[in-house]
Amino acid sequence: MLKLAGELIEGQLADHMADLDAHTRNVGEVLKTGVYIDPNIGVHAAVAVLANKLYAIPFWVPRAMTIDYIAIDVSALSGGHSCYLGIYNDGTNLYPGTLLIDAGEVSVNTNGLKAAACAKSLTKGLYWLAVASEGTPTVSYLSTRYPILGRLSTNLAVSYNGWKVAHVYAALPDPFTAGGSLVSDAPLVCPKLVSLD
Amino acid sequence: MPETRYVEEYKDGKLVNQEPYEVSDEQLDREEAEQVIHELSAKADNEMTTLEMAKFLKALAKLR
Numbered sequence: 001m002l003k004l005a006g007e008l009i010e011g012q013l014a015d016h017m018a019d020l021d022a023h024t025r026n027v028g029e030v031l032k033t034g035v036y037i038d039p040n041i042g043v044h045a046a047v048a049v050l051a052n053k054l055y056a057i058p059f060w061v062p063r064a065m066t067i068d069y070i071a072i073d074v075s076a077l078s079g080g081h082s083c084y085l086g087i088y089n090d091g092t093n094l095y096p097g098t099l100l101i102d103a104g105e106v107s108v109n110t111n112g113l114k115a116a117a118c119a120k121s122l123t124k125g126l127y128w129l130a131v132a133s134e135g136t137p138t139v140s141y142l143s144t145r146y147p148i149l150g151r152l153s154t155n156l157a158v159s160y161n162g163w164k165v166a167h168v169y170a171a172l173p174d175p176f177t178a179g180g181s182l183v184s185d186a187p188l189v190c191p192k193l194v195s196l197d
Numbered sequence: 198m199p200e201t202r203y204v205e206e207y208k209d210g211k212l213v214n215q216e217p218y219e220v221s222d223e224q225l226d227r228e229e230a231e232q233v234i235h236e237l238s239a240k241a242d243n244e245m246t247t248l249e250m251a252k253f254l255k256a257l258a259k260l261r
Contacts, residue, residue, distance in 0.1 A: 104210040112202035
């Protein structure tokens with residue numbers, strides 16, 4: 001850092017510290033804008049979600065960013081039904097907490113990508129992407145994810161990828177309903193990245 | 198034959214935009230195989246017919 005005449009070292013230091021790539025390049029912070037993102041490396045598959053359930057999958061935000069949509073991909077429709085999509089803040093011990101965004105309903109009456117508008121700036125941290133299902137559409141999921149939620153305690157063969165809790169179909173509850181169970185087949189919900197901030 | 202699907206964008210629960218895209222035969226085959234596996238996995242072993250077992254194995258092979 002070269003100090004120019006009239007510049008304060010504190011100002012230079014603040015600029016330097018704000019540059020995330022100044023000393024290290026965290027691969028988790030390297031994200032393409034304008035596309036749907038997911039921090040996990042996993043095997044893509046499809047799963048039929050259950051009716052009247054609320055699911056949440058972890059979404060870690062490695063640097064400040066702005067998103068504009070969240071989406072699910074339907075490969076087998078559920079006639080006349082919809083899903084609510086949204087985002088929760090992190091709560092206690094990796095359980096979803098207060099509701100950050102209810103992005104509203106998307107129809108799952110046809111196959112294809114279903115995206116709900118939810119323009120939002122997010123700061124670094126852990127969030128939970130949520131889907132509440134009215135019917136039983138088959139949607140994309142990752143059969144393996146980075147297992148921050150641990151493994152089945154009896155044989156370690158199953159890694160958990162989210163939470164599931166009973167929820168009579170309606171708008172997303174605030175906070176996330178207590179008493180959920182860990183699951184290994186929570187659906188894939190992806191936000192669309194607008195900008196790294 | 199490839200299938201046309203739509204990226205549907207919703208705002209406050211209302212459909213505001215639709216963009217068509219094509220899903221390849223290969224992808225449709227995979228989706229069908231996943232569906233077969235999902236449905237037949239839910240059956241009890243003693244309820245599976247030989248035909249269903251064959252279907253199940255073929256679906257598994259497709260996803261290999």
